[in-house]
């Protein structure tokens with residue numbers, strides 16, 4: 249539409265003022281006519297364009313393009329997420345999240361995964377990020393919506409998973425007035441984030457989103473963005489975002505030559521070196537093994553390290569701890585020098601007294617935070633070990649290694665007794681279930697045990713072939729992690745076998761998301777250890793001298809329940825039926841759930857029971873009899889009879 253600008257009208261008025269009268273009169277008449285006609289023309293034009301827009305809306309009510317030619321804040325967030333590598337967003341849509349949902353729909357490059365509980369979404373995003381190494385995303389609406397994310401966000405953060413958690417909040421005009429659904433995400437997520445900021449204006453939005461993703465990727469943790477629905481709808485005035493590269497390969501660094509020389513000298517001066525690895529050795533299998541061979545050193549590991557270092561490793565001696573197994577505890581106790589590599593293992597009671605400790609970690613701030621520290625080497629595990637390999641001498645003596653391996657083999661043999669001896673057909677030994685699963689699962693399987701006894705069985709009975717993966721809630725220790733994490737794993741890897749090893753307590757906590765599995769046709773295999781108990785805490789009470797209290801579970805028929813959700817459900821209560829049931833589930837092209845009535849109280853004797861635990865165990869048994877629960881003591885004895893073969897000095 250032609251309009252005269254202010255400067256040009258002033259100029260014309262000025263010229264007319266000094267023009268001859270007839271020209272001036274004609275000019276004023278033309279100007280009047282123009283002034284009268286112009287609004288009519290513009291009214292007609294605006295009516296016409298509104299009519300066209302209206303007709304277009306009827307033809308295509310939800311267009312893909314932005315309603316404005318410029319991006320709103322939600323568009324900027326979604327486009328930044330796409331650039332950062334996000335593929336899907338897990339959450340429950342609604343209220344303040346609606347502009348985000350609309351931007352995702354119009355953008356078309358992200359997928360919204362509609363979970364039934366936001367905690368499941370956060371666990372799924374965390375699993376996806378841990379497995380792929382790419383940043384993942386979850387979202388919760390105002391108040392309760394994002395509060396539900398919290399536990400899964402904690403888990404992701406403590407697992408070092410790069411996740412962006414969007415905490416949408418109430419309308420910005422109401423903040424500060426204890427309004428309906430008002431919370432303060434900044435304080436809620438303070439303990440589980442590497443970045444935790446509120447986006448208050450459209451001007452701030454694009455840079456803030458970039459910074460949030462960049463923090464999650466660079467610092468391997470959770471970034472939280474707080475955003476009101478009304479701000480999400482604000483126009484940024486931008487047609488496109490400024491270029492920004494999210495390619496952030498972590499810098500690799502090595503300790504100084506002087507430090508490597510000093511540690512090599514220390515190692516050369518000791519005879520019985522034990523290497524203990526955590527998840528930080530994911531890129532250093534070859535280097536750890538070469539050093540172990542050179543030093544004739546046994547190699548122990550944490551549960552998070554198991555998947556990276558156990559396979560193809562003749563020096564492997566298992567894990568420490570009550571849930572651990574094998575020769576690791578012995579290898580640590582007997583060491584005259586302990587080399588910790590990429591491990592943040594918190595249980596210092598397994599660390600040998602007196603022996604010097606050398607620790608390698610790429611996060612310098614982690615050095616010595618769990619143990620004494622005689623020498624800390626800040627650096628990438630593989631590169632630092634290569635530096636040591638250039639310096640340390642070969643050891644001639646392998647007694648320390650042989651002793652640890654002997655204990656390991658013996659412990660392994662005793663653990664396998666539970667697999668070979670079924671005893672009665674029912675209840676089924678959970679150890680047999682885990683060992684059978686290990687035998688039947690693919691070499692590419694992703695295993696995800698729940699926190700509880702399933703983690704113990706995974707730790708002791710799963711063999712991590714090079715292509716297998718094992719994740720869980722190993723640092724945060726939350727129940728109910730397995731099925732939700734399996735959702736993220738299966739979406740990220742649609743053609744891999746994903747196996748959730750669920751406790752009956754764990755599965756029933758977030759049961760509603762079985763629907764997510766059917767909605768997205770995820771071929772997850774769920775194995776339920778239906779022991780009718782919160783078994784791990786039951787065992788804990790016994791070993792701490794408490795009378796077991798409120799640990800029973802009255803469960804539904806899980807196989808029928810699965811059927812109702814549209815999942816192949818298989819119920820098993822006899823030992824002999826386990827292999828066929830597991831094979832059938834694993835071969836099934838869709839989702840399957842195998843519920844097995846397993847024995848509770850089956851933790852087995854801890855491999856190295858302490859005097860305190862033995863005392864506690866005896867005390868709680870005495871309490872049970874005293875309080876008239878002798879039947880439980882008999883049950884416990886029946887189960888523990890299986891463990892007798894494990895006790896030192898008792899032949900099996």
Ligand SMILES: Cc1ncc(C[n+]2csc(CCOP(=O)(O)OP(=O)(O)O)c2C)c(N)n1
Nearest residue numbers: 700701726727751752753754781782783784
């Ligand atoms: C969310 C949460 N609540 C409570 C606990 C404490 N806890 C750890 S294991 C466990 C029992 C798990 O029971 P179940 O899932 O049935 O597994 P089981 O030990 O019987 O194999 C409990 C209550 C926890 N870790 N996380």
Ligand SMILES: [Mg+2]
Nearest residue numbers: 752753781783
């Ligand atoms: Mg249980």
